[in-house]
Amino acid sequence: METQSQVVDRLRSAFRSGITIPEEFRRAQLTRLMSMMKDNEELILKALHKDLAKPKFETILSEIEIVVNDLHYAINNFSSWMQPEYVGKNLATKLDTCFVRREPLGVVLIIGAWNYPLQLLILPMIGAIAAGNCAIIKPSEVSAATDSLVAELIPKYLSKDCYAVVRGGAEETKALLKNRFDHIFYTGSQNVARSILQAASVHLTPVTLELGGKCPCFIYGRVNVVAAARRLVWAKYFNAGQSCVAPDYVLCSAATRDALLPALRQALEEFYGKEPQTCPDLSRIATPRHWTRLMDLLGRSSGKVVVGGESNEEDKYIAPTVLVDVAEDDVLMQEEIFGPILPILTVESLEEGIEFINRKEKALALYVFSDESSVVKTVLEKTSSGGFCSNDGIVHMTLPSLPFGGVGASGWGSYHGRWSFETFSHRRGCMLRGWALERLNGLRYPPYSEDKLSW
Numbered sequence: 001m002e003t004q005s006q007v008v009d010r011l012r013s014a015f016r017s018g019i020t021i022p023e024e025f026r027r028a029q030l031t032r033l034m035s036m037m038k039d040n041e042e043l044i045l046k047a048l049h050k051d052l053a054k055p056k057f058e059t060i061l062s063e064i065e066i067v068v069n070d071l072h073y074a075i076n077n078f079s080s081w082m083q084p085e086y087v088g089k090n091l092a093t094k095l096d097t098c099f100v101r102r103e104p105l106g107v108v109l110i111i112g113a114w115n116y117p118l119q120l121l122i123l124p125m126i127g128a129i130a131a132g133n134c135a136i137i138k139p140s141e142v143s144a145a146t147d148s149l150v151a152e153l154i155p156k157y158l159s160k161d162c163y164a165v166v167r168g169g170a171e172e173t174k175a176l177l178k179n180r181f182d183h184i185f186y187t188g189s190q191n192v193a194r195s196i197l198q199a200a201s202v203h204l205t206p207v208t209l210e211l212g213g214k215c216p217c218f219i220y221g222r223v224n225v226v227a228a229a230r231r232l233v234w235a236k237y238f239n240a241g242q243s244c245v246a247p248d249y250v251l252c253s254a255a256t257r258d259a260l261l262p263a264l265r266q267a268l269e270e271f272y273g274k275e276p277q278t279c280p281d282l283s284r285i286a287t288p289r290h291w292t293r294l295m296d297l298l299g300r301s302s303g304k305v306v307v308g309g310e311s312n313e314e315d316k317y318i319a320p321t322v323l324v325d326v327a328e329d330d331v332l333m334q335e336e337i338f339g340p341i342l343p344i345l346t347v348e349s350l351e352e353g354i355e356f357i358n359r360k361e362k363a364l365a366l367y368v369f370s371d372e373s374s375v376v377k378t379v380l381e382k383t384s385s386g387g388f389c390s391n392d393g394i395v396h397m398t399l400p401s402l403p404f405g406g407v408g409a410s411g412w413g414s415y416h417g418r419w420s421f422e423t424f425s426h427r428r429g430c431m432l433r434g435w436a437l438e439r440l441n442g443l444r445y446p447p448y449s450e451d452k453l454s455w
């Protein structure tokens with residue numbers, strides 16, 4: 001059995017050999033990755049069901065199709081992304097060839113999280129391969145069935161010399177991080193991100209951080225309450241609220257809240273029935289530890305539960321839950337909820353809502369629901385967040401032409417589509433000169449003079 005550092009060394013020799021550089025090699029590996037996704041759909045569905053009771057529909061949408069779409073996009077476009085980008089020139093460089101060359105970084109490490117355990121590994125890996133890197137992927141140990149499926153499939157489909165899966169939890173990941181990588185791409189919590197940064201600082205390794213935070217959903221002005229409730233319920237309770245871009249809390253006026261509540265109840269019943277625990281379309285909480293954390297938050301909140309609240313420890317079940325009368329300093333407002341619990345807080349003006357949002361750390365996604373485009377525009381212009389979507393939730397991250405990532409405490413860097421390719425590429429600024437105009441160059445050589453400055 002190879003040690004972690006032997007795996008890193010093996011991949012480094014492969015990278016140095018230049019095997020990953022030709023376009024045909026990259027295309028072949030991306031095509032193999034596509035076959036992996038297509039040949040193993042049943043195994044993927046089974047693993048995700050075991051890990052999170054993820055409904056087949058949600059797995060297809062959020063673990064398979066999103067990856068397949070990104071793969072198609074990369075396969076069709078990476079050849080043009082690889083081409084040198086010629087840049088504007090000035091008088092002094094008129095005769096030179098000046099361009100940006102995208103080069104692979106080397107051996108990169110991709111660390112995934114458990115909530116979308118396949119997508120969060122394979123989407124960045126597409127960019128790493130397309131850009132010509134070797135890659136080690138480290139699945140989350142929490143989603144154990146997907147972890148072992150990924151470890152089985154990757155070596156079956158991809159070059160063993162260039163790509164590897166290293167498994168383990170916090171201790172194994174800390175040990176792995178002692179090795180030198182050329183880039184670390186981390187998805188997970190803000191707390192662990194701090195240790196990742198510390199480890200990366202030893203080798204001055206650049207890092208992409210895909211983190212979380214509290215994504216607000218600000219509902220303001222005239223609004224189609226029925227459509228708003230349906231979209232909010234879908235985005236919040238998809239994967240049982242365990243999405244980094246799930247709306248974490250709602251901000252709205254007391255009047256909007258009163259109109260929204262019956263619409264939320266109706267949408268919940270329509271989607272998950274009168275007894276959501278028996279509904280196959282609702283995921284479960286990942287582990288007993290995560291279930292206990294959520295139940296503890298719910299127990300300590302001074303908000304009033306107006307929908308749901310039921311739970312079952314053995315089944316790791318928490319009903320889709322809505323709370324009102326939640327204060328800004330409530331326990332539910334101190335950290336990312338990451339579960340099927342939705343607090344509603346009231347603000348009475350647009351400015352109050354914007355100030356509330358701006359008092360918090362910058363979110364990974366910010367949602368604004370309103371029929372009034374001036375409201376959407378004002379919130380967009382007066383706030384900052386990783387991504388932004390009006391009148392819906394989560395869907396902005398499915399478009400590969402949009403960068404996906406955080407800002408400030410919700411993350412550094414971005415990926416998806418071309419943005420993944422850029423993340424795993426070095427943009428080398430190149431100037432190719434000949435020997436022409438040497439007499440003109442005399443103007444910059446000593447001996448210097450005032451006359452030369454006036455040029």
Ligand code: NAD
Pocket residue numbers: 111112113114115116120138139140141142168169170171173174187188189190192195196209210211212213243244245336338364405406411
């Ligand atoms: P997790 O527990 O699966 O941890 C993430 C990874 O870090 C795992 O591979 C784990 O093995 C590793 N890890 C854990 N402790 C470590 C340590 N001390 N040192 C080194 N590695 C360690 O997942 P999590 O952290 O619970 O993930 C949930 C968080 O991830 C949420 O905050 C969520 O918002 C965020 N998230 C962000 C995105 C995004 O794309 N921005 C996507 C999904 C999840």
